[in-house]
Amino acid sequence: MKVEFLSSQVSAEADLYVVGVYQGSSEGPFEGELSTIDERLSNAITSLLKSEEITGKANEVTLLHTFGKLAAKKVLVLGLGELDKYDEQAVRKSAATIVKTARKEKLAKVASPIFKGANDQVSYGFAKAFAEGIHLANYEFEGYNSKREESTCLDAFYITGLDSDEASRGLDAGHAYAEGTNLARQLVNTPGNLLTPTDFANQALEVAKRHGFESEILDVEDMKRFGMGGLLAVASGSQQPPKMIVLKYQGKSEWTDVLGLVGKGITFDTGGISIKPAADMDLMKTDMGGGAAVLGAMETIGRLKPAVNVVAVIPATENMSGGAAYKPGDVITTMSGKTIEVLNTDAEGRIVLADGVFYAKHLGANRIIDLATLTGAVVIALGDVTTGAMTNNDEFLSEFLACAGTTGEKVWQLPTFDEYKEQIKSSVADVANIGGRGAGSITAGLFIGTFVEDTPWIHLDIAGTAYLKKETDLGPKGATGVMVRTLVEFTTQQAE
Ligand code: BES
Ligand code: ZN
Ligand code: ZN
Numbered sequence: 245m246k247v248e249f250l251s252s253q254v255s256a257e258a259d260l261y262v263v264g265v266y267q268g269s270s271e272g273p274f275e276g277e278l279s280t281i282d283e284r285l286s287n288a289i290t291s292l293l294k295s296e297e298i299t300g301k302a303n304e305v306t307l308l309h310t311f312g313k314l315a316a317k318k319v320l321v322l323g324l325g326e327l328d329k330y331d332e333q334a335v336r337k338s339a340a341t342i343v344k345t346a347r348k349e350k351l352a353k354v355a356s357p358i359f360k361g362a363n364d365q366v367s368y369g370f371a372k373a374f375a376e377g378i379h380l381a382n383y384e385f386e387g388y389n390s391k392r393e394e395s396t397c398l399d400a401f402y403i404t405g406l407d408s409d410e411a412s413r414g415l416d417a418g419h420a421y422a423e424g425t426n427l428a429r430q431l432v433n434t435p436g437n438l439l440t441p442t443d444f445a446n447q448a449l450e451v452a453k454r455h456g457f458e459s460e461i462l463d464v465e466d467m468k469r470f471g472m473g474g475l476l477a478v479a480s481g482s483q484q485p486p487k488m489i490v491l492k493y494q495g496k497s498e499w500t501d502v503l504g505l506v507g508k509g510i511t512f513d514t515g516g517i518s519i520k521p522a523a524d525m526d527l528m529k530t531d532m533g534g535g536a537a538v539l540g541a542m543e544t545i546g547r548l549k550p551a552v553n554v555v556a557v558i559p560a561t562e563n564m565s566g567g568a569a570y571k572p573g574d575v576i577t578t579m580s581g582k583t584i585e586v587l588n589t590d591a592e593g594r595i596v597l598a599d600g601v602f603y604a605k606h607l608g609a610n611r612i613i614d615l616a617t618l619t620g621a622v623v624i625a626l627g628d629v630t631t632g633a634m635t636n637n638d639e640f641l642s643e644f645l646a647c648a649g650t651t652g653e654k655v656w657q658l659p660t661f662d663e664y665k666e667q668i669k670s671s672v673a674d675v676a677n678i679g680g681r682g683a684g685s686i687t688a689g690l691f692i693g694t695f696v697e698d699t700p701w702i703h704l705d706i707a708g709t710a711y712l713k714k715e716t717d718l719g720p721k722g723a724t725g726v727m728v729r730t731l732v733e734f735t736t737q738q739a740e
């Protein structure tokens with residue numbers, strides 16, 4: 245989608261014009277060229293406002309035909325809600341509603357004002373949210389049908405009312421945030437046979453090449469040298485070679501103060517010998533959602549180049565059953581030297597992350613955020629609305645939660661009381677990989693924490709939020725790219 249700036253909507257060769265109306269302000273202010281458009285349509289908009297058929301309620305959609313009276317085929321009168329409540333979340337949603345409406349109507353070129361709410365000028369944050377909304381809502385997963393349906397993606401978005409450099413910087417940032425998110429979505433939507441650990445590594449290498457990152461892809465021999473017994477054990481049932489994917493972004497002169505982003509990269513999770521039920525097992529192609537979020541964040545970081553150091557680590561493998569597969573009862577030794585008693589081979593994410601977080605520390609990370617589609621239990625606790633979070637450092641998490649407040653991605657903290665650690669004690673090894681039925685997400689997180697030790701750490705369980713069977717405010721059904729925007733928001737704030 246090309247994005248261009250125009251001084252006037254009605255001069256745009258577009259299929260859809262947009263006018264924004266706040267709730268309870270039928271006399272204005274209006275966002276867009278209401279009076280010109282209204283006049284050409286014989287005052288249709290003002291009459292509908294007067295009769296209260298248009299109320300301005302948030303995301304109210306009223307479509308008017310122009311019958312050749314304007315260059316555009318239709319006009320969208322978009323409800324923006326109350327003026328003084330119009331914030332960045334609202335802008336993002338409005339922008340997405342415009343794109344979704346245009347796509348439904350098969351109108352490929354849109355001209356819209358950029359919204360400023362109660363501000364005099366379009367702020368950086370509003371412009372960023374606007375760009376996020378349009379680019380996130382324009383995402384499409386093409387699929388693999390031999391006869392492809394025609395794409396409904398927009399060709400062009402003409403923006404009017406752009407009044408400052410700050411706002412155009414915001415638009416660029418929002419575009420970068422959305423592109424990283426859309427990359428994560430694309431990876432998660434891709435089936436397991438088409439995104440093997442090797443393919444995932446190649447995708448990471450492309451991101452590295454595009455932005456000049458240092459990269460390193462460890463193969464089985466390297467893993468053996470480092471003693472990464474966790475990743476190797478999980479990979480042992482698979483015909484696909486595992487990869488430990490590493491990207492380094494150095495935004496500071498020295499490689500100190502390094503943020504480690506570690507993402508679970510299980511490209512398909514059968515459960516292994518502790519095999520999963522057949523129903524919905526196909527969805528386990530999404531089990532690399534944490535790794536995808538990390539790579540998506542790196543894509544955005546590469547575009548924005550903040551003055552921070554980041555190391556991205558993605559332990560990538562399939563979790564399969566078979567003659568060579570690891571088994572319940574096995575005891576394995578991780579890179580850290582700590583041993584794990586495997587009681588369930590389906591609790592594999594935490595095992596690969598044990599080596600992932602330890603390797604991130606080895607590469608200099610002194611703060612770590614791990615992301616994983618880790619537990620079914622988090623879906624029971626928080627549904628598909630909220631990402632579960634844990635930490636060993638409340639200050640670190642509260643900074644992160646503030647960023648989630650800005651991006652609108654919902655995150656909720658789970659407790660880490662010592663009592664829970666009792667559940668993952670093993671009689672034959674340092675730690676067991678499952679902790680019984682109760683508090684399944686917490687024991688899973690604490691398991692990873694065992695390998696992080698004292699390094700400030702945040703764990704994000706995105707099992708409920710990474711992939712949705714229904715359309716969302718900001719995108720189609722399927723992969724959401726959740727946490728990419730919050731990770732980047734956090735990372736760029738560290739630079740300030
Ligand atoms: N990949 C799954 C978790 C998952 C479940 C992700 C639903 C997305 C949606 C993970 O590897 C797993 O199987 N976890 C087990 C752990 C159990 C064996 C302790 C689970 O949650 O059932
Ligand atoms: Zn599993
Ligand atoms: Zn898994």
